[in-house]
Amino acid sequence: GQNIDQPTEMTATEGAIVQINCTYQTSGFNGLFWYQQHAGEAPTFLSYNVLDGLEEKGRFSSFLSRSKGYSYLLLKELQMKDSASYLCAVRDWGNTGKLIFGQGTTLQVKP
Amino acid sequence: EAGVAQSPRYKIIEKRQSVAFWCNPISGHATLYWYQQILGQGPKLLIQFQNNGVVDDSQLPKDRFSAERLKGVDSTLKIQPAKLEDSAVYLCASSLGRDSGSGTQYFGPGTRLTVL
Numbered sequence: 001g002q003n004i005d006q007p008t009e010m011t012a013t014e015g016a017i018v019q020i021n022c023t024y025q026t027s028g029f030n031g032l033f034w035y036q037q038h039a040g041e042a043p044t045f046l047s048y049n050v051l052d053g054l055e056e057k058g059r060f061s062s063f064l065s066r067s068k069g070y071s072y073l074l075l076k077e078l079q080m081k082d083s084a085s086y087l088c089a090v091r092d093w094g095n096t097g098k099l100i101f102g103q104g105t106t107l108q109v110k111p
Numbered sequence: 112e113a114g115v116a117q118s119p120r121y122k123i124i125e126k127r128q129s130v131a132f133w134c135n136p137i138s139g140h141a142t143l144y145w146y147q148q149i150l151g152q153g154p155k156l157l158i159q160f161q162n163n164g165v166v167d168d169s170q171l172p173k174d175r176f177s178a179e180r181l182k183g184v185d186s187t188l189k190i191q192p193a194k195l196e197d198s199a200v201y202l203c204a205s206s207l208g209r210d211s212g213s214g215t216q217y218f219g220p221g222t223r224l225t226v227l
Binding site for chain 2 (some may be wrong): 004031033035040041042043045087096097098099100101102103104
């Protein structure tokens with residue numbers, strides 16, 4: 001079966017660091033994506049991991065461990081505009097390469 | 112570069128009525144996806160096109176939903192007849208192709224459908 005788990009909600013303080021975890025159990029794996037979605041808007045691409053390790057992109061970093069079925073998104077120097085939902089998605093192996101999304105983690109950044 | 116375009120942005124209909132959504136993907140993107148996102152959930156794939164052919168419609172409720180991508184560019188998604196549980200945001204996304212690098216998908220702004 002396909003299962004992707006993320007915490008439903010998180011709260012953090014402006015300027016702090018927050019880590020959003022994602023665990024997955026899927027029948028196939030061909031990469032993991034993180035998307036940011038502000039309320040009422042479309043998801044926007046943040047990061048992609050296909051090999052184990054850390055990918056850094058400015059204030060955002062994403063980590064993957066394929067053996068553990070685990071990823072996290074790390075947000076540093078939090079800003080108020082980072083308040084959004086963060087979606088973890090696994091790309092399925094096979095003919096379609098479709099994305100399977102988790103339910104998303106709603107992050108609230110407080111002053 | 113222009114992003115994925117969708118229309119309308121909002122639609123309110125009564126149950127049993129019909130509705131259609133339109134999507135224009137990023138130029139040159141061969142793969143087009145329609146997702147349904149219910150409030151508080153992640154997007155769920157309804158149908159995936161590669162050029163003008165369907166590669167995955169396993170989660171499309173085919174008794175009421177249909178989609179087409181004529182000429183391999185624009186696409187329309189139709190619901191007929193609508194049910195209350197169809198209230199959701201319908202997102203269109205496109206990518207260069209499922210075998211092109213990461214196959215990163217880029218999303219349009221979505222259509223928020225309310226069925227009364």
